[in-house]
Structure formats: C-alpha cells, structure tokens
Amino acid sequence: MTDSSVPTVPGYQVSRMALADADDWATFALLPEMLRLTSSTAASVVDLRAMIERTLSDDANAPRLFALREPGSGLLVASFGFHTVSALNKTAEVTYSVRPEYWGRGLATAMCQAAVGWAFEVRGWVRVQATTLEAHAASQRVLAKCGFELEGRLRNFRLVRGEPSDYLIYSRVPDASVAGLSSTA
Known part of the structure; x- marks a missing residue:
C-alpha cells in the first residue's frame, strides 16, 4: 500500500521520516532522559537509520514514522508514528517522542491526536493502542487527553535495559469524538 499522506499538526511541518533525518533525530532520541522511560x-545513528529504513517499506504492516519540524528553521523537534502494525487486524501502536527543550508545550498531545485521526480516517484502522512504563506519568496524561482508555497491566511485557518490566496498555477505537482530531495534509 503506497500512502504518501501525513497527519497534520497545526503550526508545524510534518513529513515522513527519511534516512537523511537520522542524524538530527539522534540529537534527542538517544539522550538518556529520552531512553529512561522506554524500551528502545x-x-x-545506525540503529535509528535501521528503524527509519523499516518505515519506508510499502508493506501494509510496515511501521510509519513522521518527523515534526519547526516551520521557520526546519529543526526536527519530535517524531511520531506507529509500530506493531497489523494490516490484517487493522491495528497499530502509537509512538511519539519530543526533543526535551520542547517538553511541556503540548506537542505530544497534538501529535498523538493527529496520529489517531490519521489512523482512523486515512488508514481505516479499528484500534490504536499505546503502552507505557508504569512510571511514565507524562505519557499516560497525553493518552488520557487523547481519549485513550486504560485496559490494564502487561506483566514483564518488555525488557528495559535488560530487565523485564510491567507496562500499562491503553487503547482508542473509532467513535464520534474522532471528528475533532486532525488527519491529513
């Protein structure tokens, strides 16, 4: 499935993440404060390029990754998208990360809302899920603002720095409130 559409985040430029973005992405994606609350x-940069490479496939099950940039400077300030995509089940898991100096500006919420709208309206997915470490309260607040519901705890779900860790799982399914979410450019 070739899909060139991207979600819209007001006030920012959004594009598919490209291999050329790996160096810029690494300036914040590999920081200890970014990795602390993830299983990444x-x-x-080589690892990030491999991740981007997987998203460039036209395979319907391929992850999707978007770059969010400041419109004037073109600075890459965040990434967002989906992994664990299932074309068969029309589901995916949302992911987002924001450059630390942009924390607290509502970008994660805006990206998550845009991603969910795009998932339902453009891709026709019937479920978007999200997982967070129990300690990641900021991400849990983002998900709540975006209409996700807590489904439960996944025990020893992923290894985090080599240690089995519990995660919370949230989901969002299409409903009447999707109309307020931004979808595509």
Whole structure:
C-alpha cells in the first residue's frame, strides 16, 4: 500500500521520516532522559537509520514514522508514528517522542491526536493502542487527553535495559469524538 499522506499538526511541518533525518533525530532520541522511560534499544545513528529504513517499506504492516519540524528553521523537534502494525487486524501502536527543550508545550498531545485521526480516517484502522512504563506519568496524561482508555497491566511485557518490566496498555477505537482530531495534509 503506497500512502504518501501525513497527519497534520497545526503550526508545524510534518513529513515522513527519511534516512537523511537520522542524524538530527539522534540529537534527542538517544539522550538518556529520552531512553529512561522506554524500551528502545537504539544506541546509535545506525540503529535509528535501521528503524527509519523499516518505515519506508510499502508493506501494509510496515511501521510509519513522521518527523515534526519547526516551520521557520526546519529543526526536527519530535517524531511520531506507529509500530506493531497489523494490516490484517487493522491495528497499530502509537509512538511519539519530543526533543526535551520542547517538553511541556503540548506537542505530544497534538501529535498523538493527529496520529489517531490519521489512523482512523486515512488508514481505516479499528484500534490504536499505546503502552507505557508504569512510571511514565507524562505519557499516560497525553493518552488520557487523547481519549485513550486504560485496559490494564502487561506483566514483564518488555525488557528495559535488560530487565523485564510491567507496562500499562491503553487503547482508542473509532467513535464520534474522532471528528475533532486532525488527519491529513
């Protein structure tokens, strides 16, 4: 499935993440404060390039990754998208990360809302889920603002720095409130 559409986040430029973005993405994605509350195993620009490469496939099950930039400077300030995509089940897991100096500006919420709208309206997915470490209260607040419902605890769900860790799982399914979410450019 070739899909060139991207979600819209007001006040920012959104594009598909490209291999050329890996160095800029690494300036914040590999920071200890970014990795602390995730299960990401990325440790280098090479790892990020491999992640981006997987998203460039036209396979319907391929992850999707978007770059969010300041419109004037073009600075990459955040990334968002989906992994664990199932074309068969029309489901995916949302992901987002924001450059630390942009924390507290509502970007994660705006990206999550835009991603969910795009998932339902453009991709026709019937479920978007999200998982967070129990300690990641900020991400849990983002999900609540975006209409996700807590479904439960996943025990020893992912390894975090080599240790089995519990995660909370949230989901969002299409409903009447989707009309207020931004979808595509």
